[in-house]
Amino acid sequence: MIRTIYEAAAGMMAQFARQLTLSTNLANIDTPGYKQQESTIRDFQQMFLLRLANGQANPVGTLSTAVRWDQPRVDTRQGALVETGRPLDLAIAGNAFFAVQTPDGVEYTRDGRFQIDAQRRLVTADGYPVLGEQGPLVLPPGDIWVEPDGTILAGDQAIGRLLLLEFPPDAELTLVAGNRYRTDAQGVPSQTAGVSQGFIEASNVDLTQTLTDMLAATRSYQLAARTLQLADETLRLAVNSVGRISQG
Amino acid sequence: MEALYFPAVSGARAQQVRLDTIAHNLANLETDGFKAVRAEFAAVPPQQYLVARAGEAVLGPVRVGAGVEVIGTTRQYTLGPIEVTGDPFDLTLSGPDTFVATQLADGTIAYRRSGRLSLDGAGRLIFEDGSLLQPPVTLPAGTQLDRIAPDGTIYARTADGTGTQAIGQIQLVRFPNPQGLLAAGQGRWLATEAAGQPETGIPGEATWPPVLSGVREHSNVDLVDQMTQLIMAQRAYTANLRALQTIDELIEIATRLRQ
Numbered sequence: 151m152i153r154t155i156y157e158a159a160a161g162m163m164a165q166f167a168r169q170l171t172l173s174t175n176l177a178n179i180d181t182p183g184y185k186q187q188e189s190t191i192r193d194f195q196q197m198f199l200l201r202l203a204n205g206q207a208n209p210v211g212t213l214s215t216a217v218r219w220d221q222p223r224v225d226t227r228q229g230a231l232v233e234t235g236r237p238l239d240l241a242i243a244g245n246a247f248f249a250v251q252t253p254d255g256v257e258y259t260r261d262g263r264f265q266i267d268a269q270r271r272l273v274t275a276d277g278y279p280v281l282g283e284q285g286p287l288v289l290p291p292g293d294i295w296v297e298p299d300g301t302i303l304a305g306d307q308a309i310g311r312l313l314l315l316e317f318p319p320d321a322e323l324t325l326v327a328g329n330r331y332r333t334d335a336q337g338v339p340s341q342t343a344g345v346s347q348g349f350i351e352a353s354n355v356d357l358t359q360t361l362t363d364m365l366a367a368t369r370s371y372q373l374a375a376r377t378l379q380l381a382d383e384t385l386r387l388a389v390n391s392v393g394r395i396s397q398g
Numbered sequence: 399m400e401a402l403y404f405p406a407v408s409g410a411r412a413q414q415v416r417l418d419t420i421a422h423n424l425a426n427l428e429t430d431g432f433k434a435v436r437a438e439f440a441a442v443p444p445q446q447y448l449v450a451r452a453g454e455a456v457l458g459p460v461r462v463g464a465g466v467e468v469i470g471t472t473r474q475y476t477l478g479p480i481e482v483t484g485d486p487f488d489l490t491l492s493g494p495d496t497f498v499a500t501q502l503a504d505g506t507i508a509y510r511r512s513g514r515l516s517l518d519g520a521g522r523l524i525f526e527d528g529s530l531l532q533p534p535v536t537l538p539a540g541t542q543l544d545r546i547a548p549d550g551t552i553y554a555r556t557a558d559g560t561g562t563q564a565i566g567q568i569q570l571v572r573f574p575n576p577q578g579l580l581a582a583g584q585g586r587w588l589a590t591e592a593a594g595q596p597e598t599g600i601p602g603e604a605t606w607p608p609v610l611s612g613v614r615e616h617s618n619v620d621l622v623d624q625m626t627q628l629i630m631a632q633r634a635y636t637a638n639l640r641a642l643q644t645i646d647e648l649i650e651i652a653t654r655l656r657q
Contacts, residue, residue, distance in 0.1 A: 166648055170405060173641040174441075177409025177466040179634050180416065181439040222444075234436075235476050263438060263472070268594030270574045275438050276469055291572055291597060292605030305605070328469070329440045357637060364644055375651045 154381035161374035164191045168367045171222050175355045183229070183261030183329050184353040186360075187222035224323045224331070229260075229354035231346055238264045238272070240296060241351040244343030246314040249281040250274055250330055256281065258315060258337070260351055261329035272302075276328045282310040283339075296347040316340040401464075403645055408465030409638035412439050415468045416631045423619045431512040431585045432617035433473045434624075440469045472577050478618035480610070486545040487515040489568070490615040493607030495576040497587060498568055500529035507532065508586040509571055509579070512615045517543070523552070523566070527584045535566030548608035550601040570606050571596045 168189040178184040201208045231241045240262035242248070247258035263275045272280045272287040279286035287302060287310045295303040300312035315337030317323070323331040419437045426432040442464040475494040490512045491498065497509035513525040521539070523531040537543060540557035547553065550568035555561075573579060578592030589596060599606035 162652065166402075169641075169645055169648060170402065173405035173409070173638075173645060174444075174465055176634075176637050176641050177405045177412065178439070178441050179409070179637070180412070180630070181441050181466055184441050187444075234474070236472075236474055261440070265472070265577050266575050268574050268578070268592060270594070275440070275472070290605075291574075324444075325441055326443045327440070357633070361637060361640065364641065368644055368647065371648055372651060375655060378655060 152385075155378055155385070158374045158378035158381060162371055162378070165367045165371035165374065169364065169371070172360050172364050172367065175360050176357075179353055179355045179357060181261075181329060181353050182263055182350040183259055184355065185227070185229075185260065185323075186225045186353070186355045187325075188225045189222050224325070225354065226323075227354050229351045231349045232352050233349050235348050236263075237294065237348060238266065239348055239350045240264060240312075241346045241349040242314065242343050243346060244340065246316045246340035246343030247331070247337070249313045249315055249337070251279045251281055251286060252330070254326075255332075257326060257330040257332050258317075258323075259328070259330045262345075263350060274328060274330075278328070281313045283313050284310060287312070296345055298344040298346070300345045312345060314340045314343050314345070316343065402649065403642060405465035406638050406642035406645060408442065408467065410635055410642065412437070412466045412468055413631050413635035413638060416627070417635070419471060420624050420628050420631060423624050424621075426617050427619045427621060429585075429617045431478070431510070431615050432619065433475055433478075433511075433581075434617075434619045435471045435473055437471050438469050439466050441465075442467050473581070474618060475576055476618050478616045480613045480615055482612060483614050484612055485514065486611050487543060488612055488614045489513055489515055489546060490610040490613050491570065491607065492610050493570070493572075496570045496572050496607060499532035499571050500525055500586075501532050501534075502529050502586075506588070508582060508588055510585050510587070513585060514614075515543075515546075527586070529586070531568070533566070533569060537565060538563075541565070546609060546611040548602055548610070550609050568601060568609055569598050570601055570609075571598050572606075 168191060171187050171189045175186040178186075226245065228243065231243060240248075242260055242262065247260060248262060250257050250259055259274065261274065264272050264280055265275065266289055267273045267277060270288050270290070272289055274280060281287075282302070289302070290304045290309065292304060296312070297303065300314050301308050302310050302312065316339070317333060317335045317337050321333050321335030323333050326332050416437045419435045423434045444464055477492065477494050480490065489498070497511060500508050500510055502508055508529060510525060510529075513527075515523050515525060515531065517537060518524045518528075518530075521537040523535045523537070525531065535552055537554055541554040541563070544553040544555045544562050546568065550570070551564050552566045552568065553562040554565045556563060573589070573596050574594035575592060578590050578594065580588040580590055582588050602608040
């Protein structure tokens, strides 16, 4: 009985956390380069039950105790490319990240709203240098062109190539400030990803799917709350009624 | 507790800022030389939310994304539609992020993208807001303004009307980071530290674009684009309020568990 209460509570908490993740995704529906976080709710580790009789253990089957809330995973699916016409808006088509030099080390982003800072370096929207294959990219005055392979041209002269890194599919990406991700995985220069100049990659949050998931999460939460109340009610009856000696 | 509402609230707030920029852009649909503004968002890094213990079921530590923040606005320095006015002293710069320097009445140096040049009482070339063209150009007595060449040279017709003479040249100014410039209204921009050291050049030379005269640059605000943005912002705002309401319902259910 007590176990039911714990299980129901665990269910409520997991659905609440899921709801927070969904809210966060909705909040970032217009954040370029944002990758939606996918909640992973799974059964708590299953237990294997053994019955002990006469010093012998007989297997009776498995028992699942509750649900467990895992770290949300980053859904790296491609977002739509939206044309902006700004020459320093760059979008990646394909599975790769821009590398950004920050005080905390190299971080990775799909948010290509770049600018040129006062030292003429190519920087992110919040001012951190974007890395090329030979370190930070310093751009000469005048128009620049970015080739699909990431080569930056000023006039006819190539002045560097953007570092586009690809990570293994199971790499754990942690979102940090400024739409950037950190990972322990080792990136390799991508052979397939292409860069589109004058485009940004829209957030890959799916509005309809997110609202649907929100409904489902609410219902699961309500159900768990109801279960908890029922368990409590049953427990109350057991505590208060069972064992009471009738006065009549 | 408030942290639980934050993702949805931050989302709704971000959309409000976006609506503000759209309203600002739409209000300047007819402002010559205006550059459209875009609100820029970034995801707030996740925070550790729940470290809960339910019997054996230990939930967490869990890092859940925390919403969105507005990190600023950027201007779109693309060229607006060009209208041919035929007035040779309507000046427009064809390079999207080049400027011409002017001096305001109080001595401040400001930068412009376009404007109509005329003469003040002393024969100096001024823009319509009264600011002096920099470097200054003065019309010699007895001559008349004639035209501006693509390389920025200003010509005047001589007193006898038989020829023209160059009386000065328009210089272009460019900043490493034009996003750092401060929009000061009336088509004026002010330099800041963030914009970097200005460099000057002659129109048509090397990477410097020629100047256009006899044309006027309209606002680069695209009505259809802005209206589309407006619809999207409204939808996103509603969705975020919906999320806020849902979170609130969940909290209410939790508080009603014990009746």
